[in-house]
Amino acid sequence: AQSVTQPDIHITVSEGASLELRCNYSYGATPYLFWYVQSPGQGLQLLLKYFSGDTLVQGIKGFEAEFKRSQSSFNLRKPSVHWSDAAEYFCAVGILEYGNKLVFGAGTILRVKS
Amino acid sequence: DGGITQSPKYLFRKEGQNVTLSCEQNLNHDAMYWYRQDPGQGLRLIYYSQIVNDFQKGDIAEGYSVSREKKESFPLTVTSAQKNPTAFYLCASTSQAGGSYEQYFGPGTRLTVT
Numbered sequence: 577a578q579s580v581t582q583p584d585i586h587i588t589v590s591e592g593a594s595l596e597l598r599c600n601y602s603y604g605a606t607p608y609l610f611w612y613v614q615s616p617g618q619g620l621q622l623l624l625k626y627f628s629g630d631t632l633v634q635g636i637k638g639f640e641a642e643f644k645r646s647q648s649s650f651n652l653r654k655p656s657v658h659w660s661d662a663a664e665y666f667c668a669v670g671i672l673e674y675g676n677k678l679v680f681g682a683g684t685i686l687r688v689k690s
Numbered sequence: 691d692g693g694i695t696q697s698p699k700y701l702f703r704k705e706g707q708n709v710t711l712s713c714e715q716n717l718n719h720d721a722m723y724w725y726r727q728d729p730g731q732g733l734r735l736i737y738y739s740q741i742v743n744d745f746q747k748g749d750i751a752e753g754y755s756v757s758r759e760k761k762e763s764f765p766l767t768v769t770s771a772q773k774n775p776t777a778f779y780l781c782a783s784t785s786q787a788g789g790s791y792e793q794y795f796g797p798g799t800r801l802t803v804t
Contacts, residue, residue, distance in 0.1 A: 585730070608791050619694075619780060619795040620733075627791065666732060670791050675721060675740050676784060677748060678793060680732035 578603045580667050582681035589657050590689045597652040597684050599667030608670035609650040610678065611641055613663045620666065626650060637661070662688045692717045694796035696781050701801045703775075711766045711799045713781035720786040722764035723793065726750060727778040736779075739764055740786065768801065775803045 579602045589595050601607055608627050612620040624635025631643040641652045650667060664685045668678040694715045703709045715722065721740045725733040735748030739758040753772025758764055764783075768775045778800050782793040 580732075610792060612795075617798070617800070619797045620782075622792050622794070625792050668733075672791070675723075675738045675746060676786070676791050676793075677723065677735045677738055678725075678733070678782075680725075680734075682730055682732045 578669060578671055578679045580669055580679055580681035582665075582667055582684050584684045585682070586685045586687065588687040588689060591659050592656050595652075595654045595657045595661070595686070597665050597667075597686070599650045599652065599681060600648050601650065601667070601669045602648065603669050603671070605672075607643075607650075608672065609641075609643060610668045610670065611635065611639070611650075611652050612666045612668065613637075614666065614683075615663050623652070623665075657686075657688055659688045659690060662686055694781055694783055694794060696779075696796040696799050699797065699799060701799055703801070703803050705803055706770045707803075708767055708769050709775075709801065709803075711768065711779055711781075711801070713764045713766065713796060714762055715764075715781075715783045715794075715796075716762060717783055717785070717794065718761070719783035719794070720761070721784045722758070723782040723784075724748075724754075724756065724764070724766045725780045725782065727780060727798075733780060736766065768803075775801060777801060 581600045611623040667681045723738040724736040737756040739745035781796040
């Protein structure tokens, strides 16, 4: 069965520090991978996506993610965190054979210390 | 502006009542989805529809029903058979054309059943 694991439920970083959020997936075929961000009480906004090609993908708000097939990982990174980055982050894998449904991880809540 | 609208933002119902959540999109997307979000569990797929007048059950369809009579609209009914209906409900859509697989999300409806 397809699944996504985000090992860190909460992460706290200082403003200006670097950030890495971990994501591991389980899926038999070539994955379509996404990172979404959610502010409290809001919908989800797409940060970036990986479909194929270059394994390092750039997204909005200065985020990037690297796909590593050998590790089944798709970690999200940002070199310098801003206070406005505080939110919940979700990693997801797209399952094309089931209507392109998304299977989500449980999310990582990011807190930024000033 | 193109996007997905969900109404209302907050909904309160008594136990035993059916309630319908609205989802409308003007993105001309073919596929639409309903997800349920509970704290610490990420998002789980309830139903999805790839074309008008057709829909499929997702991972947690019991106690829910949907219809897709128009391309723009995909309402979700939470029936009295749903044992734990209190949750945050998110609607999403995607275009099936051109290899675009990312889903766009609405702002969500928070349903509280007492």
